[in-house]
Amino acid sequence: MKSSAEDLRKRGKYEQADLDALSSLDSSLLFEKINSCMPAERSAAVHLLSERKDIDPEYLTDLILQRLSVENSLYTKIEICSVLEKGGCSTAKKMTAYLGKIGQNQYTALPDSVSKKKSYPLPRDIIARSLGKMDASVLPVLLDVLMSGDASAVSEVLDAIGFLVFYNPQSATPENLDAVLSALTKFSDNDLIQWKLMICLSAFPLPKSLDILNHVIETSEIPIFREEALRSKNLTVHRH
Incomplete structure (x- = not known):
């Protein structure tokens, strides 16, 4: 109506x-x-x-x-x-303080199934969604959040990073990928962040991303990890 x-x-x-x-x-x-x-x-x-x-x-x-x-x-x-x-980097930095703190729409547990979208999923967190739509020049501000110890902020900023890089492919550099992967070890016991990393890798059509995704597909004992890695691999291959 x-x-x-x-x-x-x-x-x-x-x-x-x-x-x-x-x-x-x-x-x-x-x-x-x-x-x-x-x-x-x-x-x-x-x-x-x-x-x-x-x-x-x-x-x-x-x-x-x-x-x-x-x-x-x-x-x-x-x-x-x-x-x-x-806004620019100054605005983005202020925004990062609100990651995961507005609304109740964020993922708090692993989903039952992967996204059916044929592109990068829109972040559910309102701040992450806006950060992902900003100019690619704010990416260093987002990568800095990965180095924090705030799991909630890291979880949401991964969505923003992946979305921004997916739609600004010039940002899909080996250096930026390495910055993202730094979260893999720091939060290796956080399943939600590990799952979001699988999604984020779809924004980086690089050999290193494919190696990681293939490894997850072949060895992970968590079904949603394998399914998400396969989805990301397919997206990555088609954009390579």
């Missing part, structure tokens, strides 16, 4: 009239509107602030990340993520 205009507004979808009503406000007042009780107004404020040249982008990033961590309205979330995805 098609949503009514009022339903959409309650979910944070703004109209031109919302932009017109807020555009004359100075930036300090507009910042306050990010936490308005009206979802459409929140979305419109984020949109307008993202276009202003007289504001501190670092401050805006901090505010909208805080808002995103408590936001329930779909279109406001989409607007915030759209702004974040246009």
